[in-house]
Amino acid sequence: MAKQKISAAPSVRRLPSYLHIIRQVEREGSEYISGTIIAQELNLEPIQVRKDLSITGIIGKPKKGYPVHALITAIEHFLGWDDIQDAVLVGVGNLGTALMGYQEFQFHGLNLVAAFDMDPRKIGSTVHGVPVLPIESMDIQVKNLGVKLAILTVPSPHAQETADILIKSGVDAIWNFTNVKLKVPDRVLVQKEDLSSGYAMLCVMMQARKLENKNA
Numbered sequence: 001m002a003k004q005k006i007s008a009a010p011s012v013r014r015l016p017s018y019l020h021i022i023r024q025v026e027r028e029g030s031e032y033i034s035g036t037i038i039a040q041e042l043n044l045e046p047i048q049v050r051k052d053l054s055i056t057g058i059i060g061k062p063k064k065g066y067p068v069h070a071l072i073t074a075i076e077h078f079l080g081w082d083d084i085q086d087a088v089l090v091g092v093g094n095l096g097t098a099l100m101g102y103q104e105f106q107f108h109g110l111n112l113v114a115a116f117d118m119d120p121r122k123i124g125s126t127v128h129g130v131p132v133l134p135i136e137s138m139d140i141q142v143k144n145l146g147v148k149l150a151i152l153t154v155p156s157p158h159a160q161e162t163a164d165i166l167i168k169s170g171v172d173a174i175w176n177f178t179n180v181k182l183k184v185p186d187r188v189l190v191q192k193e194d195l196s197s198g199y200a201m202l203c204v205m206m207q208a209r210k211l212e213n214k215n216a
């Protein structure tokens, strides 16, 4: 399993939310944005925002804040979102279809070139402009397309075998939405997503609030 650690991971996770606000400010015609405004919008401390933004190499001007356009460019460059990254998706079910329809990916440089499934009713169709191809052709297609990134949304029992084929075909990064901890060689990066972690946080906050209200 790849052991690459990103020391600024929490800061990296916050950057997309900053980008969202800064792009909005740019659309409204502002040239500068202060760290304090971003902090207020996201319920964070201004010092946290300044620290997070410093990893992109951009520094704000006293009293003026950050130049909006340069800040957007710096964040996109830091995240690698100014580079087009071709990707494939495997498993065009409920989640896969939703991800394929997520329009924001185009602003993250993520370009889905093909999707794969085993269901004959889906094969040959086009979902949100992306062709759905037979899983049997995945190895050859991924090799031919030279794709290095895959999004995995198959049922969990098929996750490892699908990942193995992707890796053999040259994929070196997997965005894994299944609940399987994939076994991969060191050269392969895996990011596992779990909506349940976010929901767990919300539940704990709701319980804490209930307790506060009871004791008030």
Ligand SMILES: NC(=O)c1ccc[n+]([C@@H]2O[C@H](COP(=O)([O-])OP(=O)(O)OC[C@H]3O[C@@H](n4cnc5c(N)ncnc54)[C@H](O)[C@@H]3O)[C@@H](O)[C@H]2O)c1
Residues within 6 Å of the ligand: 090, 091, 092, 093, 094, 095, 096, 116, 117, 118, 119, 122, 135, 153, 154, 155, 156, 158, 162, 176, 177, 178, 179, 193, 194, 195, 196
């Ligand atoms: N990370 C999260 O928070 C989260 C949220 C929802 C679902 N999931 C996971 O995502 C995965 C998909 O969930 P879903 O609700 O979309 O399921 P689904 O049943 O709607 O879709 C699965 C799709 O994969 C296809 N498939 C099955 N086996 C395959 C194989 N070997 N090769 C290629 N395609 C294959 C099916 O034909 C189907 O189209 C599951 O592993 C689920 O646990 C994760």
